[in-house]
Amino acid sequence: MSIVALDPTSGPVEGTARTRLAPRPPSLSGQRLGLVVNGLGCSERFLDALAAQLLATTELDGVVKVVKSSVSVPPDPGDWSRLTEGATVAITGFGG
Amino acid sequence: MLHARREEWPDADAFLEAAYERGWTDGLPVVPATPERVEAFLATSGLAPDTVLGVVPTREVTVTAEHAAINSVMAGCRPEYFPVVVAAVRAHLDEHGNCHSTTGTLSGAAHAVIVNGPIRDELDVAYGAGCLGPGFRANATIGRALRLVIRNVCRAVPGFLDRATFSWPLRYSFCFGEDEAAGDWTPLHVQRGYAPDQSTVTVHSIMRMVSAWDSSSRDPEGVLDTLVAETRYHGIAGDAFLGDGVNVVYVMGREHQRFFFDAGWSKERMQAYLWPRLTAATAGFHDRRVNLGHPENILIVAAGGAGMAETWVLFPHLAWAVTRVVERPGDVPSETAR
Structure with missing residues (x-):
């Protein structure tokens, strides 16, 4: 006997536009680097050091740094605006 | 439909x-x-x-x-x-x-x-x-x-x-x-x-779940001191978004419960004993800060069978413990419900 069953999901996981990697620029020359500090461990120290290295070794145009107000929630709306309006590339770091 | x-x-x-x-x-x-x-x-x-x-x-x-x-x-x-x-x-x-x-x-x-x-x-x-x-x-x-x-x-x-x-x-x-x-x-x-x-x-x-095993203590204070030590060993981190609403849950087994029943300790008295000891100044790596805003944030639950003298400590991840009522058609709302 055949079975009719319902899809338990809220939609497909794979292939949604929001989960595709952004196109990568050929170089960092003239780009503005966005950094999101999640507040875990030594994340701010690490990202500051990384930004300093990149500024010293590439032709980055600047850095937009956001420090989350809480480790448990996304950046504040104002910080998202600063990132999306001010940065052209970003580094997403994670870890605990 | x-x-x-x-x-x-x-x-x-x-x-x-x-x-x-x-x-x-x-x-x-x-x-x-x-x-x-x-x-x-x-x-x-x-x-x-x-x-x-x-x-x-x-x-x-x-x-x-x-x-x-x-x-x-x-x-x-x-x-x-x-x-x-x-x-x-x-x-x-x-x-x-x-x-x-x-x-x-x-x-x-x-x-x-x-x-x-x-x-x-x-x-x-x-x-x-x-x-x-x-x-x-x-x-x-x-x-x-x-x-x-x-x-x-x-x-x-x-x-x-x-x-x-x-x-x-x-x-x-x-x-x-x-x-x-x-x-x-x-x-x-x-x-x-x-x-x-x-x-x-x-x-x-739950960020982690740890057994506070104590078969030596014979009074409420001894059992609670073990819970304090086990909790402070791991600590509970603070978080700006969650503020003072974070909870810890102690699932207390029968072999520990009986000391409190025999001595007439309520959960409220246990919370009052635990909270200042949990949140007191810390001393080092294995005596970490416990961020609990109020005594009421300590949730004590009786469960389990006889035999092992233990209480399970359910350390929180980044959330509050949230309680919701179970609603069914035909249930009569309780007059004392919140």
């Missing part, structure tokens, strides 16, 4: 293989969510299929009663369990239940579903010997239903939005009741403002 996409398979084996291929399961077999079964589940709650139980804004996800019913069927629930699952989903999707963080975290946090009130015995939710483990249909399938909602609807799929480094066996299912008749303690839900004749679900995110 149900809204979910329907599909037909030639038999149960074909359905099950398709469910695995599509990632609809936690790795264990699932029950086909036929329209008839889903309708029967919804009927026990009195909810329309499109009733919104909560949202996850960061994932652009809205969880409906139909979603919860489909996943409850697949988890192996009986229809009458469904109102408990609804309460658990609502609690988890409360803003301070913090779904996105607690289900996406590297730490692999799990969720405890603690059931209080008359519905425990109506549904045979276990709260005695072995209640934290396998062997009890209500416990196993209610906890699993919440996890399947988190996976299938909230998209916490390993490698996608579930970023756990190791994850945890408790993520298959974790549900138990409180042994409210063990002594004269005030049940958890009554401490949280509900009436004794109401049934509730409290969902508590």
Whole structure:
């Protein structure tokens, strides 16, 4: 006997536009680097050091740094605006 | 009217293989969510299929009663369990239940579903010997239903939005009741403002779960001092978003409970003893800060069987413990309900 069953999901996981990697620029020359500090461990120290290295070794145009107000929630709306309006590339770091 | 996409398979084996291929399961077999079964589940709650139980804004996800019913069927629930699952989903999707963080975290946090009130015995939710483990249909399938909602609807799929480094066996299912008749303690839900004749679900995110084993102490102070030491060894981190609302849960077994019953200690007295000792200034690496805003944030639950002198400490992940009432059609609202 055949079975009719319902899809338990809220939609497909794979292939949604929001989960595709952004196109990568050929170089960092003239780009503005966005950094999101999640507040875990030594994340701010690490990202500051990384930004300093990149500024010293590439032709980055600047850095937009956001420090989350809480480790448990996304950046504040104002910080998202600063990132999306001010940065052209970003580094997403994670870890605990 | 149900809204979910329907599909037909030639038999149960074909359905099950398709469910695995599509990632609809936690790795264990699932029950086909036929329209008839889903309708029967919804009927026990009195909810329309499109009733919104909560949202996850960061994932652009809205969880409906139909979603919860489909996943409850697949988890192996009986229809009458469904109102408990609804309460658990609502609690988890409360803003301070913090779904996105607690289900996406590297730490692999799990969720405890603690059931209080008359519905425990109506549904045979276990709260005695072995209640934290396998062997009890209500416990196993209610906890699993919440996890399947988190996976299938909230998209916490390993490698996608579930970023756990190791994850945890408790993520298959974790549900138990409180042994409210063990002594004269005030049940958890009554401490949280509900009436004794109401049934509730409290969902508590768990960063780690540790046994505070103490077979030497013979008085309340000794047992509580062991809980303090075990809790401070690991610590509870603070967080700006969660403020002073973070909780710790102590699931106290019978061999520890009896010292408090014999000495006439209430849960409130235990909270008053514990809180200043938990939050006192810390000394070093294995004596960490415990961020608990108030004595009431310490949740004490009686459960388990005889034998082992232990209390389980359920350390929080980044969420509050959230309690929601179990609502069923025909239930008479309690006069003392909050």
